Structures are given as C-alpha cells and as structure tokens.
Amino acid sequence: MDTPILSPASTSVLPKEKSRSRWRRLIPTAADVFVLPYVLFLLAFGILPGVYALVLSFSSFANGTPQYFAAGLQNYVTAYTDFRFGTAFANVFQFLIISVPFGVIGVTAIALLIHARTGWFSDLMRTIYFLPGAVAGPTVVLLTLFMCDPQVSPFRGLFGLFHMQTIVDVIQPSHIPWLFTLMGFFVGAGGWIAIFYGGLQGISQELLEAAIIDGANGWQMAVWVKLPLIRRYVIYLFILTFAGNIQIFTEPQIISVSFSLFGFSTISPYWSPNQLSYYFAFNIGNFGAAAAISLLMVAIGLLGAMLVIRATGFFRTDAAAG
Amino acid sequence: MLRGTLSPSPAWYARLGYRRSVQRGNSLGPVGTLIRFFALLLCGIFFGLPLVWLILAPTKTDAQLTQNFPLSLGSLAKIGEDWQHLLSFDDGVIVQWSINSILYTLTTLVLALAVSLPAGYALATSRPRGRRIILSLTLVAMLLPISALVLPLFLEMNLIQLVNTPWSVILPTAFFPFGVYLAFIYYAVSLPKELLDAARIDGANEWQRFWHVGLPLSRPLLGLLAFLNFTATWNNYFLPFVMLQDTSVYNLPVGLQALMIGTPALHPTTSTNIPIHRAELALAGVLMVLPVAIVFLFSQRFVISGALTGSIKD
Numbered sequence: 001m002d003t004p005i006l007s008p009a010s011t012s013v014l015p016k017e018k019s020r021s022r023w024r025r026l027i028p029t030a031a032d033v034f035v036l037p038y039v040l041f042l043l044a045f046g047i048l049p050g051v052y053a054l055v056l057s058f059s060s061f062a063n064g065t066p067q068y069f070a071a072g073l074q075n076y077v078t079a080y081t082d083f084r085f086g087t088a089f090a091n092v093f094q095f096l097i098i099s100v101p102f103g104v105i106g107v108t109a110i111a112l113l114i115h116a117r118t119g120w121f122s123d124l125m126r127t128i129y130f131l132p133g134a135v136a137g138p139t140v141v142l143l144t145l146f147m148c149d150p151q152v153s154p155f156r157g158l159f160g161l162f163h164m165q166t167i168v169d170v171i172q173p174s175h176i177p178w179l180f181t182l183m184g185f186f187v188g189a190g191g192w193i194a195i196f197y198g199g200l201q202g203i204s205q206e207l208l209e210a211a212i213i214d215g216a217n218g219w220q221m222a223v224w225v226k227l228p229l230i231r232r233y234v235i236y237l238f239i240l241t242f243a244g245n246i247q248i249f250t251e252p253q254i255i256s257v258s259f260s261l262f263g264f265s266t267i268s269p270y271w272s273p274n275q276l277s278y279y280f281a282f283n284i285g286n287f288g289a290a291a292a293i294s295l296l297m298v299a300i301g302l303l304g305a306m307l308v309i310r311a312t313g314f315f316r317t318d319a320a321a322g
Numbered sequence: 323m324l325r326g327t328l329s330p331s332p333a334w335y336a337r338l339g340y341r342r343s344v345q346r347g348n349s350l351g352p353v354g355t356l357i358r359f360f361a362l363l364l365c366g367i368f369f370g371l372p373l374v375w376l377i378l379a380p381t382k383t384d385a386q387l388t389q390n391f392p393l394s395l396g397s398l399a400k401i402g403e404d405w406q407h408l409l410s411f412d413d414g415v416i417v418q419w420s421i422n423s424i425l426y427t428l429t430t431l432v433l434a435l436a437v438s439l440p441a442g443y444a445l446a447t448s449r450p451r452g453r454r455i456i457l458s459l460t461l462v463a464m465l466l467p468i469s470a471l472v473l474p475l476f477l478e479m480n481l482i483q484l485v486n487t488p489w490s491v492i493l494p495t496a497f498f499p500f501g502v503y504l505a506f507i508y509y510a511v512s513l514p515k516e517l518l519d520a521a522r523i524d525g526a527n528e529w530q531r532f533w534h535v536g537l538p539l540s541r542p543l544l545g546l547l548a549f550l551n552f553t554a555t556w557n558n559y560f561l562p563f564v565m566l567q568d569t570s571v572y573n574l575p576v577g578l579q580a581l582m583i584g585t586p587a588l589h590p591t592t593s594t595n596i597p598i599h600r601a602e603l604a605l606a607g608v609l610m611v612l613p614v615a616i617v618f619l620f621s622q623r624f625v626i627s628g629a630l631t632g633s634i635k636d
Contacts, residue, residue: 029450031447031448034440034450038456046463049475052477113361116350117350121359136559138559138576139575143372151387154375217354219350243465247470249469257583287473290473291474294471294473298466298470300470301466
C-alpha cells in the first residue's frame with residue numbers, strides 16, 4: 001500500500017495522485033453529508049419495507065409470532081390460489097379497462113380545449129377543475145355517497161332519467177367500475193389538466209404561427225400540432241394512471257365498510273388486491289400471505305415505474321447536471 | 323392604411339387585436355367555439371357542483387336536504403348547531419383530530435424539506451458517493467405507489483414499536499423522493515453555476531453556499547414542494563388507517579371515516595342518540611377540504627409552471 005505523499009514538492013505525479021485520491025475517498029465530502037439523511041430515509045422507508053416484505057412472505061405465522069423462512073412457498077400458494085385472488089384482479093382489471101382510457105382521453109381533450117383560447121373563462125374553468133384535487137380519501141367517498149343518493153343529490157334529475165330512485169340503485173356492483181372512474185377523475189383530472197396546460201404553454205409561438213400560416217384551424221392544430229408535442233405527458237399519464245389504479249384501496253374499503261352496516265354488501269371487503277392483502281393481514285392474521293400479495297403489487301408498481309422511466313427518458317435530464 | 327397596397331399590413335392586424343387571437347388559433351369557427359364553451363361548462367358543473375353542494379349542505383336540516391332545491395341556502399345558524407353536534411361525538415375528539423392533522427402535516431413538511439432540499443442540491447451540484455444509484459432508486463421510489471408498501475411499513479414500525487404513535491405516520495411520509503427529484507431537476511437546470519463558483523472563490527464552504535446562495539434562489543421550488551407534501555400529508559388515509567389504533571391519535575381523514583361508520587348519518591336505521599346526520603358530516607368534510615382548497619388556489623401556478631421543468635423538452 002502506498003504511503004500518502006502529501007508534500008507538494010514531490011515531482012512524481014502519478015503515485016501522488018493515486019494515493020491522494022485513495023486517501024480522499026475515505027473522508028466524506030460535504031455532498032455526502034447533505035445526501036446522508038435522505039439516504040437513511042430511502043433505506044428505511046423505501047428499501048427496507050420491500051426487503052422485509054420479502055422475508056415475511058417466506059415466514060410462517062401459524063403460531064402467532066413470525067417464524068422467518070419457515071413457510072417456504074406456502075404463503076404464495078395460499079394467497080395466489082385463494083378464490084378471492086382471481087376475483088380481486090378481475091375487479092381491478094374491469095376498473096382499469098374503463099378508467100384508464102376515460103382518464104387519459106378526458107384529461108387530454110379538456111386540456112386541449114382549454115388551451116384553444118385564452119381569457120377569463122379558460123382560467124376560471126381550469127381553476128374549477130383543479131379545486132377538487134383538494135378533496136381526497138374518505139371525503140371523496142363521503143361526497144360520492146351524497147352525490148349518488150337521489151334523495152339529496154343535485155344530480156337527482158339525471159338519476160330520474162335512468163329510473164334510479166334510491167342510493168342502492170345507483171351503487172350497484174355493476175356500476176362500481178364507473179363509479180370509481182368518475183371519483184378518480186373528479187379528484188385527479190384537474191391537477192393533470194394543469195400540468196398538461198403548462199406543457200402546452202411551453203410550445204413555441206413560432207410553431208403555432210407556422211401552422212396557422214399553413215391554414216390550420218383550431219381543431220387541426222390541437223390534433224396535429226399540439227397533441228404530438230405533448231405525447232410524453234400523455235404516456236406519463238397513461239402509465240401512472242394504470243399503475244396507480246391497480247393499487248386502489250381507500251374507496252372500495254370505505255364503501256365496503258359503510259355499506260356492510262346497511263345490512264347488505266354492495267362491495268366486498270376484498271374487492272381489490274390491496275384490500276385482500278389487508279384482509280389477510282388484519283382479519284385472518286396471516287401476514288405471510290398478505291406480504292405475498294403486497295410484493296406482487298410492489299412488483300407491478302415497479303414495472304410501471306420502469307416503463308415511465310423508459311418512455312419519458314428521465315435519465316436524459318441527468319446530462320444537465322455536470 | 324391601405325394606401326398603395328392590396329393586402330393589410332401587420333400594423334393593421336395589430337390594431338385590430340387580430341394578431342393576438344390568431345396566435346392561439348382562435349379559428350375554431352363560431353360553431354366550434356360554442357361547442358367548446360358548452361363542453362367546458364359541462365365539465366365545470368361536474369367538477370364544481372359537488373363542492374358547492376358540500377359547502378351549502380351544513381346550513382340545512384336533513385329534511386331540507388331531501389326536499390329543498392339542492393343548491394338552496396338554509397340558515398347560517400345551523401352551521402353552529404352542526405359544529406356543536408360534531409363536538410358531542412366522543413367528547414370533542416374532532417378537535418384533537420384537527421390538531422393532529424395540523425401537527426402531523428407541519429412536522430412532516432419541515433422534516434421532508436430539511437431532508438430533501440440538501441439532498442437534491444448536492445445531487446445536482448456535486449458528485450456525492452453513489453449518485454447514480456441514489457437517483458435511480460429515487461426515481462423508482464417516486465413512481466411506486468405507497469399503497470403497496472403500507473403493510474410492510476406497518477410490520478416494520480411494529481418491530482420498532484412505533485405503531486400507534488404519530489411518528490409511524492410522520493416518518494414514512496417525510497420520505498419524499500418526488501421532492502428530491504424535483505429539487506435535483508430544479509437545481510440542475512435553474513441554478514447558475516457562476517454564482518456558486520463566485521461564492522466558493524469568496525471562501526464560502528459547502529453549507530454556506532447552499533444556505534446563502536442555493537436556498538434563497540429556490541423559492542418556486544419550495545412553493546411547489548410545500549404544496550405537494552402538504553396536500554399529500556393532510557389527506558393521507560391508508561397509512562394512518564393502518565398505523566393508528568387509538569382514536570386520540572387519528573388524523574382528520576381517519577376520523578371522518580370513523581364518523582361515517584359510527585353515526586346514523588349514512589345509516590338511518592341504526593338506533594343511537596348521536597346527533598350526527600348528513601349536515602354534520604358535510605361540515606366535517608368542509609373542515610377537511612377548506613385548508614387544502616385554499617392552498618390549492620394559491621398553488622395552481624406552481625403546478626403549471628414548475629412541475630415538469632426540463633423533462634419534456636423533445
């Protein structure tokens with residue numbers, strides 16, 4: 001091992017540099033210290049839960065306390081062959097088929113419509129769409145239960161058209177995917193419309209003027225000029241909506257608990273996979289099976305993350321930071 | 323104006339204000355403009371009507387809610403009664419819930435900013451160890467919905483016996499990878515290297531450069547991060563629902579759910595004396611929504627201008 005040569009008078013350059021960099025590598029730089037608290041959080045709340053879930057999925061909870069690695073693949077078998085597992089994914093799949101196209105097309109269309117003209121009306125509408133983002137979780141469900149009750153809802157005229165008299169008519173199992181779609185759109189669309197609008201604002205005026213000179217009207221410009229330029233936002237929205245909607249938990253959970261007190265069940269306590277995982281953990285006490293399902297959901301989420309990173313080329317911004 | 327020329331000059335267009343509207347492709351045609359107007363108006367009703375109803379609901383009695391016009395105003399005094407009824411639930415625990423919500427949200431916000439800002443700054447302006455790995459993991463963590471990790475997080479917290487304490491909610495939410503990523507982008511793109519170099523020449527150490535140069539220049543970033551973190555934490559349901567068992571440590575979202583289940587508001591057939599009906603629940607809902615709605619109103623421009631700087635250039 002070289003002894004550190006610290007004298008600046010030394011004429012031998014290569015050994016001095018090599019040993020100095022080896023010496024320097026042992027001392028944390030200020031940048032390392034800046035990053036350290038975050039890295040600790042990243043490990044503790046990003047990596048560790050995933051690793052712990054992995055360990056748990058191979059553990060047995062038969063005796064109440066966890067016996068790590070005692071269960072082999074039994075938890076996975078239990079979870080994935082459970083009759084509710086397939087149903088949960090079928091429910092979510094049905095929900096995705098409706099909600100993802102609706103969400104992506106809805107947001108894109110509204111953003112383009114708003115951007116077509118300036119003025120106080122556009123700004124006002126954009127703000128109105130943005131505000132429901134402040135509502136979330138149980139409040140959305142509460143609001144939904146009010147809005148879907150033909151007895152109090154301001155939309156009762158609409159329900160009358162469909163011959164729906166009571167809240168039970170509205171919140172039927174077959175309507176559930178549409179209900180969740182509308183709820184999600186109500187809360188989430190406004191924020192995305194604002195982001196899309198920001199992106200549209202970033203399109204250079206020269207490009208738009210060139211299109212006008214070429215004879216494009218507002219509609220053509222939206223479809224053939226603006227839309228291609230924001231296609232990355234659209235892809236990003238698609239993947240995030242897909243990945244996020246698979247993880248749905250709050251809405252079905254609260255509706256399930258609320259309605260079970262009515263004396264009938266509109267929606268089961270294991271309607272979505274995350275609910276099933278929760279059910280395994282807290283109703284049955286089988287944390288191993290719950291972990292097996294959680295891991296699957298994490299894996300699906302990771303897949304979504306990878307797709308976003310590839311589709312939007314996030315790493316290309318890395319070049320900006322020398 | 324048209325002397326000697328057959329086509330109008332640009333100055334002529336400008337005088338008519340035509341140029342400005344042409345720049346937006348105002349040529350939707352009269353029918354198109356009308357279609358656009360009504361389409362956007364319908365959307366406005368979809369997004370706006372429920373909130374208007376929610377704000378007006380606490381002013382009406384249950385009977386008025388059912389019989390009167392949905393957007394009618396009842397009596398303002400009713401709001402006071404509703405609040406008294408809410409306070410009667412579990413000895414005024416709703417006040418505790420509100421305090422908890424404020425406490426958790428502010429603590430999480432301060433912690434998240436204190437951890438994320440230096441990290442994003444360092445990742446953008448120097449080469450800390452493991453930079454690429456940290457950035458990759460941050461991206462992945464940022465895009466991974468936390469719902470999938472709630473259960474393992476619960477077991478982890480259980481292991482260190484923090485379950486049912488505020489820290490079980492504050493700490494995981496203070497982990498803010500999206501904040502680090504946004505800070506990284508912001509500092510990489512918007513911080514002039516020359517300023518930092520000048521500070522270094524003047525003898526400032528790393529911390530001084532961050533505190534006196536980097537931080538004061540990052541106000542838009544701070545606004546956006548504070549907004550995102552605040553709204554996520556205030557409305558947080560799944561994590562607190564799993565972590566917190568005693569009603570005294572609930573935050574407002576979990577508390578609201580307890581009100582929805584434990585009172586006759588939505589289940590008229592349950593026989594209890596708790597005077598919490600639809601109007602009271604609506605008031606609780608307004609209480610939850612109002613702070614965030616106000617923050618939203620002031621933060622819309624941050625979202626439009628700041629959210630995805632640098633990542634959308636083709």
